[in-house]
Amino acid sequence: MPQRRPDFSNYIWDVMGESSVTFQMPAKIITGVRRYHQNIDDLLDKLDNKIFSKAFVQKKLQQQATRLRKDVFPVMAVLKSDLQKQLQRYEIINLDVSPGTR
Numbered sequence: 001m002p003q004r005r006p007d008f009s010n011y012i013w014d015v016m017g018e019s020s021v022t023f024q025m026p027a028k029i030i031t032g033v034r035r036y037h038q039n040i041d042d043l044l045d046k047l048d049n050k051i052f053s054k055a056f057v058q059k060k061l062q063q064q065a066t067r068l069r070k071d072v073f074p075v076m077a078v079l080k081s082d083l084q085k086q087l088q089r090y091e092i093i094n095l096d097v098s099p100g101t102r
Contacts, residue, residue: 009038025079032072039064
């Protein structure tokens with residue numbers, strides 16, 4: 001019997017729908033994050049149903065992570081840089097917008 005686990009692609013989409021700034025983000029981020037979670041869910045479903053082997057799924061998971069880092073993270077880095085410039089322009093200096101500093 002397959003394991004029960006959250007459906008991350010729907011969860012991510014639902015969370016994004018609750019945020020007032022979601023659609024201010026570039027589409028490349030929104031679609032990239034959603035596609036990543038959708039592909040991960042699909043791979044895990046196929047692993048649970050013994051369609052794909054663990055080794056194959058591991059390789060594909062690594063490819064998905066690489067694709068996310070290559071396609072989405074650079075766009076996020078540009079947004080972070082732009083935000084830091086705006087904060088400096090408004091003299092809000094030394095505000096750390098790194099993950100985990102909230």
